[in-house]
Amino acid sequence: xTTTAAKKQLHRIDLIFKHEDDCKEILRNAFSRSDQEIVNxxxxxxxxxxxxxxxxxxxxxxxxxxxxxKEKYVICNADEGEPGTFKDREILSRVPHxxxxxxxxxxxxxxxxxxxxxxxxxxxxxxxxxxKELGKFHDILDDLGLDFxxxxxxxxxxxxxxxESALIxxxxxxxxxxxxxxxFPSVRGFKGKPTVVNNVETLAHSYxxxxxxxxxxxxxxxxxxxxxxxxxxxxxxPIPGIYELELGMTVQDFVDDFSDGDCKAVQVxxxxxFLVPRKRFxxxxxxxxxxxxGISLPTGGSxxxxxxxRSMYNVLNNYLExxxxxxCGQCTPCRVGCQQxxxxxxxxxxxxxxxxxxxxxxxxxxxxxxxxxxxxxxxxANSFSSIVxxxxxxxxx
Amino acid sequence: MANMVNLTINGIAVSVExxxxxxxxxxxxxxxxxxxxxxxxxxxxxxxxVCVVEQVGNHKLVAxxxxxxxEGMEINTNTLKVRNCRKHIIELLLTEHREExxxxxxxxxxxxxxxxxxxxxxxxxxxxxxxxxxxxxxMLSPAIVKDDSKCIRCQRCVRTCAEIQSVxxxxxxxxxxxxxxxxxxxxSLDEVVCTNCGQCxxxxxxxxxxxxxxxxxxxxxxxxxxxxxxxxxxxxxxIGLGEELGLGIGTRVTGKMxxxxxxxxxxxxxxxxxxxxxxxxxEGTELLTRLKRAxxxxxxxxxxPMATSCSPGWVKYIEHKYPEYLPNLSSCKSPQQMFGALAKxxxxxxxEVDPENIVSVSIMPCTAKKxxxxxxxxxxxxxKDVDFVLTTRxxxxxxxxxxxxxxKLNDESFDSIMGIxxxxxxxxxxxxxxxxAALRTAYEIxxxxxxxxxxxxxxxxxxxxxxxxxxVKIEGTIEAWSFLEGVELKCAITNGLENAHQxxxxxxxxxxxxxxxxxxxxxxxxxxxxxQPFPVDNEIRLKRMNALYEEDRNLPIRKAHENPxxxxxxxxxxEEPLSHKSHKLLHTSYVKRExx
Numbered sequence: 001x002t003t004t005a006a007k008k009q010l011h012r013i014d015l016i017f018k019h020e021d022d023c024k025e026i027l028r029n030a031f032s033r034s035d036q037e038i039v040n041x042x043x044x045x046x047x048x049x050x051x052x053x054x055x056x057x058x059x060x061x062x063x064x065x066x067x068x069x070k071e072k073y074v075i076c077n078a079d080e081g082e083p084g085t086f087k088d089r090e091i092l093s094r095v096p097h098x099x100x101x102x103x104x105x106x107x108x109x110x111x112x113x114x115x116x117x118x119x120x121x122x123x124x125x126x127x128x129x130x131x132k133e134l135g136k137f138h139d140i141l142d143d144l145g146l147d148f149x150x151x152x153x154x155x156x157x158x159x160x161x162x163x164e165s166a167l168i169x170x171x172x173x174x175x176x177x178x179x180x181x182x183x184f185p186s187v188r189g190f191k192g193k194p195t196v197v198n199n200v201e202t203l204a205h206s207y208x209x210x211x212x213x214x215x216x217x218x219x220x221x222x223x224x225x226x227x228x229x230x231x232x233x234x235x236x237x238p239i240p241g242i243y244e245l246e247l248g249m250t251v252q253d254f255v256d257d258f259s260d261g262d263c264k265a266v267q268v269x270x271x272x273x274f275l276v277p278r279k280r281f282x283x284x285x286x287x288x289x290x291x292x293x294g295i296s297l298p299t300g301g302s303x304x305x306x307x308x309x310r311s312m313y314n315v316l317n318n319y320l321e322x323x324x325x326x327x328c329g330q331c332t333p334c335r336v337g338c339q340q341x342x343x344x345x346x347x348x349x350x351x352x353x354x355x356x357x358x359x360x361x362x363x364x365x366x367x368x369x370x371x372x373x374x375x376x377x378x379x380x381a382n383s384f385s386s387i388v389x390x391x392x393x394x395x396x397x
Numbered sequence: 398m399a400n401m402v403n404l405t406i407n408g409i410a411v412s413v414e415x416x417x418x419x420x421x422x423x424x425x426x427x428x429x430x431x432x433x434x435x436x437x438x439x440x441x442x443x444x445x446x447v448c449v450v451e452q453v454g455n456h457k458l459v460a461x462x463x464x465x466x467x468e469g470m471e472i473n474t475n476t477l478k479v480r481n482c483r484k485h486i487i488e489l490l491l492t493e494h495r496e497e498x499x500x501x502x503x504x505x506x507x508x509x510x511x512x513x514x515x516x517x518x519x520x521x522x523x524x525x526x527x528x529x530x531x532x533x534x535x536m537l538s539p540a541i542v543k544d545d546s547k548c549i550r551c552q553r554c555v556r557t558c559a560e561i562q563s564v565x566x567x568x569x570x571x572x573x574x575x576x577x578x579x580x581x582x583x584x585s586l587d588e589v590v591c592t593n594c595g596q597c598x599x600x601x602x603x604x605x606x607x608x609x610x611x612x613x614x615x616x617x618x619x620x621x622x623x624x625x626x627x628x629x630x631x632x633x634x635x636i637g638l639g640e641e642l643g644l645g646i647g648t649r650v651t652g653k654m655x656x657x658x659x660x661x662x663x664x665x666x667x668x669x670x671x672x673x674x675x676x677x678x679x680e681g682t683e684l685l686t687r688l689k690r691a692x693x694x695x696x697x698x699x700x701x702p703m704a705t706s707c708s709p710g711w712v713k714y715i716e717h718k719y720p721e722y723l724p725n726l727s728s729c730k731s732p733q734q735m736f737g738a739l740a741k742x743x744x745x746x747x748x749e750v751d752p753e754n755i756v757s758v759s760i761m762p763c764t765a766k767k768x769x770x771x772x773x774x775x776x777x778x779x780x781k782d783v784d785f786v787l788t789t790r791x792x793x794x795x796x797x798x799x800x801x802x803x804x805k806l807n808d809e810s811f812d813s814i815m816g817i818x819x820x821x822x823x824x825x826x827x828x829x830x831x832x833x834a835a836l837r838t839a840y841e842i843x844x845x846x847x848x849x850x851x852x853x854x855x856x857x858x859x860x861x862x863x864x865x866x867x868x869v870k871i872e873g874t875i876e877a878w879s880f881l882e883g884v885e886l887k888c889a890i891t892n893g894l895e896n897a898h899q900x901x902x903x904x905x906x907x908x909x910x911x912x913x914x915x916x917x918x919x920x921x922x923x924x925x926x927x928x929q930p931f932p933v934d935n936e937i938r939l940k941r942m943n944a945l946y947e948e949d950r951n952l953p954i955r956k957a958h959e960n961p962x963x964x965x966x967x968x969x970x971x972e973e974p975l976s977h978k979s980h981k982l983l984h985t986s987y988v989k990r991e992x993x
Contacts (some may be wrong), residue, residue: 101976160572180441180443182464210983258774323573324573325572325573325574325575326572326573326576327572328573328576329445329572329574330444331445331567332445333446334459335550335573335574335576336490338573339492339526340489340524343524345525347524363481363485366483367482367486369457370449370457371446373460378457
């Protein structure tokens with residue numbers, strides 16, 4: 001008992017999953033305020049997209065609200081496909097009304113009459129419950145006099161459709177391929193109309209902000225990484241699961257809490273994220289862009305813990321197999337680059353290529369990062385370079 | 398006028414309209430940025446990434462073809478970073494591409510090859526991915542060969558097939574490393590909705606899509622001393638061949654072409670323009686007959702508008718996509734097939750050669766003609782009416798192989814008979830040409846007067862617009878055609894199957910009514926055909942179009958019915974338009990085909 005007490009524990013936040021049955025009140029209150037006031041509240045909260053890219057949510061809403069177009073859309077991105085991420089499923093099954101409330105408030109501000117939940121095909125089992133919830137929710141909206149309806153759109157299992165413009169293409173009945181940007185969806189999105197695409201968790205957080213105000217949210221976290229975040233903790237941990245934690249912790253803090261003492265590395269942000277080796281635990285902070293002490297990593301919430309028995313070569317091989325298959329295939333750097341990286345590390349491992357070939361592949365990932373059309377191709381470099389640079393010997397021997 | 402935007406490219410200031418891309422702005426400054434997936438005819442894809450450039454302040458590179466200009470933008474197109482990335486991208490494309498340049502049909506005409514040469518890709522550091530790919534080559538179509546191992550997935554063909562042609566025979570299938578350009582359930586192009594128009598070929602940057610070549614078959618026929626090889630040349634070939642052989646775009650080379658064909662060893666060098674004129678006689682009479690049935694006999698069965706049937710891509714399109722409009726298609730064969738049927742009957746008799754020993758070759762700006770010649774019904778002469786169809790490009794190959802210095806050749810004349818064509822026949826090669834040619838003749842038959850246009854030039858039907866309309870009021874008819882007195886003949890002309898699709902939908906909805914429509918499958922008409930030189934864009938099409946009209950202006954005979962050989966063929970052989978013999982040899986029927 002004394003040992004547990006001695007172990008420092010990260011502050012568990014209980015905002016997202018706290019069961020609250022007051023969404024009608026929250027909405028009534030929100031609808032009574034001016035659109036400008038709500039946008040300011042969102043901007044001031046510092047909330048950033050929780051899908052992983054971290055675009056300021058308030059700004060996204062503001063951009064869409066500024067457009068003169070009559071037809072606009074709100075889309076909840078529930079195409080949770082990042083390996084190691086399983087938080088959105090939980091949010092949608094436990095507190096769907098918070099997500100829907102976020103959508104409704106966004107709809108009111110930007111002037112949308114129609115919303116969609118783009119639900120990952122594998123989450124089909126959530127549909128009956130969600131539809132029940134939608135029925136109740138639409139009644140509330142009718143009572144409050146908001147002309148807004150939400151429909152579920154089921155994805156077909158392509159990872160790339162989590163990318164917002166590919167998601168929109170898919171909804172339009174086309175191949176899920178990312179679009180050229182600009183224009184961004186907030187200017188020209190679904191059916192060519194201004195569209196806000198927000199992650200499930202982002203929308204749920206907006207509920208918290210509306211309920212408790214921007215300040216309470218802002219008081220959590222650090223600098224440019226405000227609020228709490230739901231993490232999907234997996235891998236070599238005795239306590240895998242979903243945890244809402246404050247942003248701004250170091251990987252060391254995280255490992256101290258979640259590892260069993262044998263932790264070689266942590267993959268932050270899934271296959272498209274970074275691998276943090278033990279020597280960097282203390283210097284790496286989980287958050288967005290803003291440089292704190294050392295490196296700060298954005299994440300969609302996936303934290304995979306690897307113990308000393310894990311081969312980093314196998315880990316990377318696994319990620320690359322994933323990307324090689326899940327690239328949409330349209331742009332050269334991503335489609336061919338992923339194949340080259342996968343075949344490349346295998347060739348080095350088999351001794352068919354010299355160890356120095358890894359340096360060439362690192363240069364290739366740099367090109368992918370600079371030239372790929374969307375975030376998928378650009379972020380393959382993250383796991384590749386962080387694994388190869390830190391565990392080079394495991395790639396070779 | 399659009400607002401102007403100021404930016405700098407490589408430190409040079411430029412001001413362009415705000416709707417322009419970085420690529421277009423660079424062109425203003427005469428800075429060439431390499432491209433592969435970009436094509437002027439098509440929507441922007443931005444998928445090859447070869448055109449990436451550096452934008453100051455952006456830590457990523459941007460695709461210049463897909464990025465609009467913005468005020469104050471600073472672009473650099475030739476930094477070390479850009480060059481390294483571009484080189485990587487070209488190398489990556491090459492690892493997926495079966496590199497057998499010397500054995501490739503597009504050797505010397507390949508955009509990927511040219512780019513690899515420009516960037517001096519001399520070493521291959523990355524792993525060759527081809528051995529692990531199950532690439533297939535589809536050779537079943539009589540017109541188009543699709544070799545996946547040469548494909549760079551730029552999707553120019555896919556966009557062409559969907560946007561320009563509204564056909565969608567080819568599309569993207571699968572994802573990631575398996576992503577490929579495929580057809581309905583990966584069937585052969587011969588078994589899907591493909592119209593064989595060949596627009597995918599002229600838009601393909603590499604050898605992934607090429608015409609099925611019959612050059613060797615033709616050489617074999619020429620080499621056979623017992624065979625009499627007849628060649629016919631379509632109108633648009635004479636304004637495309639020079640371009641393919643390095644002369645300027647839109648150079649008219651009719652006389653040189655004839656001379657070259659004779660040197661190649663063809664026994665009779667004849668002109669498809671002759672049967673273009675014949676088409677006017679038959680199709681014009683058919684139109685007047687349909688109008689009589691509609692206006693005088695009140696026959697509810699008569700199908701109007703009547704649609705031209707010269708373009709085999711269009712014919713197959715309607716067979717697949719609008720079978721309910723099959724009765725509207727003129728029953729006339731295309732000039733190529735009329736020629737083929739006459740070559741082995743009328744012409745054979747005239748030169749006293751057994752049709753058994755005749756090989757009939759046609760030179761076409763078209764790949765769909767290869768399919769058309771292979772249609773099972775095209776054997777009305779008792780033999781295969783047209784044995785081999787070569788494109789303009791293939792003829793150029795033969796001329797080069799034969800060591801003929803084309804530009805030095807003197808002009809020669811076609812052989813006779815079936816070697817005279819009028820200006821009306823020549824303009825068949827341009828969108829609007831068949832309409833103009835038909836009006837020149839029909840109007841004169843009905844009124845006894847020339848069409849009321851300066852110098853016979855019916856300008857409203859000319860040009861590259863998607864849909865052109867013309868109304869001709871018929872007045873002062875001669876007695877036999879008095880039922881047409883006062884009738885406003887409504888005509889429409891369209892080119893490119895997407896435009897045809899729009900036109901047909903408007904007709905089907907009842908938004909539009911016409912008596913006669915001319916449809917050409919390819920943009921600009923045959924001059925922009927799938928067998929013509931690449932590259933192509935509207936600027937080039939316009940130059941070719943002007944050349945055709947110039948050819949028309951310079952011919953002594955400019956109306957089909959005044960062609961002495963046409964008068965002769967009716968007198969000696971066919972009797973009159975729509976005669977029993979005409980029906981047997983010059984007319985055909987169509988079949989309904991599947992939608993996929």
